[in-house]
Amino acid sequence: MQVCFEVNGRDVEVVVEPRLTLADCLRHHLRLTGTHVGCEHGVCGACTVLFDGNAVRSCLILAVQAEGSKIVTVEGLSKDDGLTPLQASFRRHHALQCGSCTPGMITTAHALLSAEPDCDADRVREVLSGNLCRCTGYVSIVEAVLDARAAYKSGAS
Numbered sequence: 325m326q327v328c329f330e331v332n333g334r335d336v337e338v339v340v341e342p343r344l345t346l347a348d349c350l351r352h353h354l355r356l357t358g359t360h361v362g363c364e365h366g367v368c369g370a371c372t373v374l375f376d377g378n379a380v381r382s383c384l385i386l387a388v389q390a391e392g393s394k395i396v397t398v399e400g401l402s403k404d405d406g407l408t409p410l411q412a413s414f415r416r417h418h419a420l421q422c423g424s425c426t427p428g429m430i431t432t433a434h435a436l437l438s439a440e441p442d443c444d445a446d447r448v449r450e451v452l453s454g455n456l457c458r459c460t461g462y463v464s465i466v467e468a469v470l471d472a473r474a475a476y477k478s479g480a481s
């Protein structure tokens with residue numbers, strides 16, 4: 325089937341099998357390998373992307389369901405070659421180790437901070453509870469997200 329949608333501000337057109345997930349479409353057809361795949365059944369959150377502004381698990385969505393939508397992957401969060409304030413905060417706080425969960429963490433946190441730049445630590449933990457990390461223990465991740473709030477409040481995100 326032919327599917328047309330927007331990815332990171334660019335119109336794309338792909339021909340896919342109806343059963344292909346959006347995650348695999350992004351990675352294998354569009355070479356956007358920043359979106360990671362872990363569990364492939366909606367548990368780990370590694371595959372999170374923005375779908376019309378909402379954080380969703382791209383392993384649970386078929387590529388054909390993206391028809392006409394606007395998708396943003398972790399590659400599309402930066403407006404230039406540099407790190408976003410949220411990404412820089414993850415680096416500053418050592419909020420990643422293997423990096424497997426990191427694109428999903430950052431995409432989920434970006435959606436949260438865009439909607440709720442005043443969120444507190446409990447809210448960050450609640451929203452990120454759907455993103456599993458096997459390495460960091462979460463403390464540094466929560467600190468990184470909290471530290472990035474100022475950039476979202478000031479519009480520098």
Ligand code: FES
Pocket residue numbers: 360361362363364365366367368369370371372381382383384
């Ligand atoms: S790969 Fe999609 S939630 Fe785990």
Ligand code: FES
Pocket residue numbers: 419420421422423424425426456457458459460
């Ligand atoms: S940094 Fe390794 S799974 Fe999170």
